[in-house]
Amino acid sequence: MPLAIPILAAVLAATIGILSTTNHFLSEDRLRQTNILKFQPEKFQGGNKQERYFEGWYYKFVSQPISLQSDHHDGRFSVEKDTSFSMAVVPGIFYSDASVSNDESHAFIFVTLNGQQQHYYRFDVDQFTYAAANEEYYIQVGKNRFTKDGVSLDLCPQSNDDADLILRGNLEFTNPSPWPVSLLELGAMGSVGWMPGLECTHGILSFDHELSGNLSLATSVNNNSSSDATTSSDSSLQISMDGGRGYTEKDFGRSFPSLWVWIQTNSFRNNPGTSLFVSLARIPTPFFGIEFPGFTAAIWHNGELIPFATWSGAAFDDIRISKEEVYIAMRSARHGRSKYRVEISVDRRNVPEVLLYAPVNFTRMEPFVWEALRATVHLRLLDGKGNVIIDDMGDYAGLEVHGNVQYLVDNLCGKKNANKLICL
Numbered sequence: 001m002p003l004a005i006p007i008l009a010a011v012l013a014a015t016i017g018i019l020s021t022t023n024h025f026l027s028e029d030r031l032r033q034t035n036i037l038k039f040q041p042e043k044f045q046g047g048n049k050q051e052r053y054f055e056g057w058y059y060k061f062v063s064q065p066i067s068l069q070s071d072h073h074d075g076r077f078s079v080e081k082d083t084s085f086s087m088a089v090v091p092g093i094f095y096s097d098a099s100v101s102n103d104e105s106h107a108f109i110f111v112t113l114n115g116q117q118q119h120y121y122r123f124d125v126d127q128f129t130y131a132a133a134n135e136e137y138y139i140q141v142g143k144n145r146f147t148k149d150g151v152s153l154d155l156c157p158q159s160n161d162d163a164d165l166i167l168r169g170n171l172e173f174t175n176p177s178p179w180p181v182s183l184l185e186l187g188a189m190g191s192v193g194w195m196p197g198l199e200c201t202h203g204i205l206s207f208d209h210e211l212s213g214n215l216s217l218a219t220s221v222n223n224n225s226s227s228d229a230t231t232s233s234d235s236s237l238q239i240s241m242d243g244g245r246g247y248t249e250k251d252f253g254r255s256f257p258s259l260w261v262w263i264q265t266n267s268f269r270n271n272p273g274t275s276l277f278v279s280l281a282r283i284p285t286p287f288f289g290i291e292f293p294g295f296t297a298a299i300w301h302n303g304e305l306i307p308f309a310t311w312s313g314a315a316f317d318d319i320r321i322s323k324e325e326v327y328i329a330m331r332s333a334r335h336g337r338s339k340y341r342v343e344i345s346v347d348r349r350n351v352p353e354v355l356l357y358a359p360v361n362f363t364r365m366e367p368f369v370w371e372a373l374r375a376t377v378h379l380r381l382l383d384g385k386g387n388v389i390i391d392d393m394g395d396y397a398g399l400e401v402h403g404n405v406q407y408l409v410d411n412l413c414g415k416k417n418a419n420k421l422i423c424l
Helices: 004-023 028-033 187-194 406-411
Strands: 053-062 072-074 077-079 086-095 106-113 117-123 128-130 138-141 144-147 150-155 165-174 200-222 230-240 245-253 260-265 275-284 291-301 304-309 314-321 325-334 337-347 353-360 364-383 388-402
Touching: 086 138, 086 364, 106 138, 106 165, 106 353, 106 364, 117 165, 117 353, 117 364, 187 200, 187 275, 187 291, 200 275, 200 291, 260 364, 275 406, 291 314, 291 364, 291 388, 291 406, 304 314, 304 325, 304 337, 314 406, 337 388
Parallel strands: none
Antiparallel strands: 053 086, 053 245, 072 077, 086 106, 106 117, 128 138, 138 144, 144 150, 150 165, 165 200, 200 230, 200 245, 260 275, 260 388, 275 291, 291 304, 314 325, 325 337, 337 364, 353 364, 364 388
16 A cells, blocks of 8 residues: 555656646647547536436526515515525436335436525436437426526426425526636546546536526415326416526536535626635545545636636635634635635525435435525635735625534645645
């Protein structure tokens, strides 16, 4: 084992050197034309998987302020007058452990409204279809279709669903902004994306895009004549999403990490189109079970990607996590790329959370991840000379703080008292 680690390090260093040289000669378009799925992160990655696998696409929508005569309450969803409406729609697939007698494999869509209500819809595996490597990206679950240019939704609860929301509508996306992919930097994962056997892989499919279209929401009522038949209640809510903002990401792998922090918003008050993404986690590796803290983060501003990750030369100055606040300060510097410092403060006080479904023990999907969708973020971005580029508040922020995150506070690289010298 002592000899194996230097050998692995040497092989890794040589591989990175070769990739770095080749990286400059292959454009993203050329890489995508190879039809290699690693260069097409939006597409379904699990075509050869049959067990112990999940893949989910996270579509977030935030409307313009809605004009209503009064607050709207209907069953398990509510919309406040003169405020924006936020929603996440997550289609996906889950393959359970084949050795378990009770096969829980299924396709799914879950919906969370304003970070307060959650609805989970189950589908047979054969109701999940997807684009081939040489086709334009799409996934379809039942009657619901998702592409890079929009979504078409037709959700009606059945008897085995943990849902009572009827959701229908069509949304179109304008000017999507994905995290670029290169030979050396596989989007949000960077060069770490080449590591074999990753527990979970993350991708940003669009930091920000404009929305147009309409959604119809109603509460379902069981029809006694059939356990699966549903009819809508008398009152339904029509929501225009014209002028709203959208964001899309995804995860796939064996399971979620054991602990993580996730922050996202693209609803900044004075900087429309600006987007913030942060993901911190403990990452197990295939190398003798060694675990490392890992992080990837970025700001999308004025059409420019500003990454904060190990592979972009980023390090932490400070990180504090409490029940009241998440505070992160990072600096980023890399040859050929400007220096930046970012300060992120998330107010967790009185922020509603909802319990979302996620894969558990390779055997089932069940609700165990708390997520907020209405947190508030204070973002400050400074250049290397200390000039303020952004000083703004981001609303309708997604926030997840899961597991013993003190591990991240103690170990993330860059701080003077960090316990770990290496981060992924």
